[in-house]
Amino acid sequence: MARRAISKDSNLRQEELGPSLSVTPSAVSKSSVSHQSAVTLNYFPDDFEFSAIVQEIEAAIEDGIDPTLCAKGSSGSYFVRDRQKHIIGIFKPKDEEPYGQLNPKWKKWIQKHCSPCCFGRGCLIPNQGYLSEAGASLVDRKLELNIVPKTRVVRLGSTAFNYGAIIRATARTKKSIVESVPRLGKRFNRIGLPRKIGSLQLFVHGYQDAEIWLKKFDTTPLSEHTAEHFQHLFERLVVLDYIIRNTDRGNDNWLIKYEPAPPKTVVTTKDHSVIIGETNKLFSALHHIPMISNLEQPATNIYPYYQCMVKPICCIHALFDVDPEVVVKPPIEIYIAAIDNGLAFPFKHPDEWRAYPYHWAWLPQAKVPFSKEIQDHLLSKLQDPAFVRELCEDLRALFKIDKDFSNHTYEKQMSVMRGQIANVVEALQEEKTPLQLVQMPVMTIEHKHKKTSRTPSLQEEFTRHFNQTRPTFSCC
Structure with missing residues (x-):
């Protein structure tokens, strides 16, 4: 639930990130020689700016500016800085996730040992929250929602991270060998602690928990013009959460920035x-x-x-x-950021103890029908089978980064997502409200992999299955 970073767009503007993201080409070139391994592991050919930010973080760590553990949340989340000590991102290692073995927070450890029957979420793949974070950012970019801070999978190493005793002892031994026998030390691929794979989300400045602002809006309503814009942003959050089936969206893990200018x-x-x-x-x-x-x-x-x-x-x-x-009229000064997307992309709809509802469904904005703005923005994309297929393939390429990737489980995840997309399309076409959207029967759309001599139609490729099992508790 830490503050994170913003992607480039008209609503969450890059210039609002301040000087912390001003990674100049000269700064990158100076560090590129001494940090060649970082370039190899964390280089994104389609995003030079993000690659430069990761290199800057690596350079700061080597200069002794270590990440700091975020006090909030139930997992190991770390604020990472540049060489000017400005926070520019938040890193979540895979093995320090809420259900990971090296989670430094005691909350989940106590839950695991004292209440194992309530530990974990049966509809999610364990320890793949970092892929869920990056996947939510990918969906946001594909749909051009521009509400998720840019997030990608990277590898970082630091003494501030939580490592096992054996790993730390091995790193100390390597360091001693290098200092005493330099020729032998040259045979090591890496000196120091190994890099951890995880998600890196750019940091966002000037935002607060939505819960704080929503309470203020109850007593001090927004102007008509600003309220309309906020409704449009809220609808984008609804669509994102519903499509990726976010199982952890409370009003304390999406952010609002509101700075009204004097008229x-x-x-x-x-x-x-x-x-x-x-x-x-x-x-x-x-x-x-x-x-x-x-x-x-x-x-x-x-x-x-x-x-x-x-x-x-x-x-x-x-x-x-x-x-x-x-x-x-003053310019619009309200923006939102959808953060904490690590518990999304389930391989089945929740059907056990908890329903994991969307907490925004109880807000007054959820009772307003979807606007024409969101209809015009999304329907042409979501109704296009080629677009949905491309989205699924992009997610496949992302999820395959994990060494435990299972194509069978991935297909189940996409079946859930296709069903969610179908419901969103219907809700937009019929001008339903977000509340009515979450009340629609959930379903999965499975890919049948039929081989025919002619080009298969959409009905021949996919089969719909409505979920008949409901969770025991629907309010939590």
């Missing part, structure tokens, strides 16, 4: 005699402007005429004013 006031005049006089000056100026082609120095000669035109033009608009003051 600007423009005072206008109603002295029509002044307006008429200034208008006459304008026409006089227009009449005496020489042809541009006849000017020896157009930029210099035309400036006096331009200067005498500015005031009349600014004054003419007063003819159309009704009130003595015109209030200019």
Whole structure:
């Protein structure tokens, strides 16, 4: 539940990240020689900027600026910094996830040993939260929702991470050998602790838990214009969570940034005699402007005429004013960030003890029908079988990073996601509300892998199965 980073888009703007993400090419080039291994492991050909950020983090760690454990949450999550000691991301190692063996937090350890029947989530693949984090970012980019901070799978190593005693002893032994027998030490692939695979999410600045702002909005409502924009962002969060079937979306793990700008006031005049006089000056100026082609120095000669035109033009608009003051609406200053996506992409719908509901379904925004804006933005994509197929293949390429990847389990995950997409399409077409969306019967759409001589149709490729089993408790 730590604050994280923002992706590049119109709603969550890159410039709001501040100087902490200003990784200059020169800074990267200086570190690229001494950190060649980092480039090999953490280089993204399609995203040079993210690659540069990872290299900057590696360089900071080698300079002794270690990550720090986040106090919040139930797993090992670490704030990572650049060489100026600015927080620029949050790293979640795979083996320190809530159900991982090296989780440094005691909460899950106590739950595992004192209440094993309630430990874990039976619909999720254990210890693959880092893939879920990166997968949510991938879906966000594909659908152009622009609400998930950019997240990718990387490998980082630091003494601040939680390692086993044997691993630490091995690292100390290697270091001693290098110091005492340098020639023998050259045979080691890596000196120090091994890198851990995990998700790296860019850090977001100026955001607070949604729960904090939602309480404030109850007493101090948003303006109509801002509320409309917030509703559009909320709908994007709904679609994202529903498609990836996020099993852990409370109001404390999505963020809101709200900084209302003071309205600007423009005072206008109603002295029509002044307006008429200034208008006459304008026409006089227009009449005496020489042809541009006849000017020896157009930029210099035309400036006096331009200067005498500015005031009349600014004054003419007063003819159309009704009130003595015109209030200019401030720019939209509300944004959201969907973080903590590590418990998504289940291989089946929850059907045991808990339902893992979406807590945003109880908000008043969930009772408003989906807007035309979200319909126009998503329907063309989600109704396209080729787009859905490409999305599934992109997720396959991501999930295959894990050494325990199972194609059978992956197909089950995609069956759930296809069913969720089908429900979203129906809800958008029928202009349902987010609350009505979560009340729709859940289903899976399974791929049948039929081989035919002709091109198979959508009905021949996929089969729908509605989920008949319901969890015992639907409120938690």
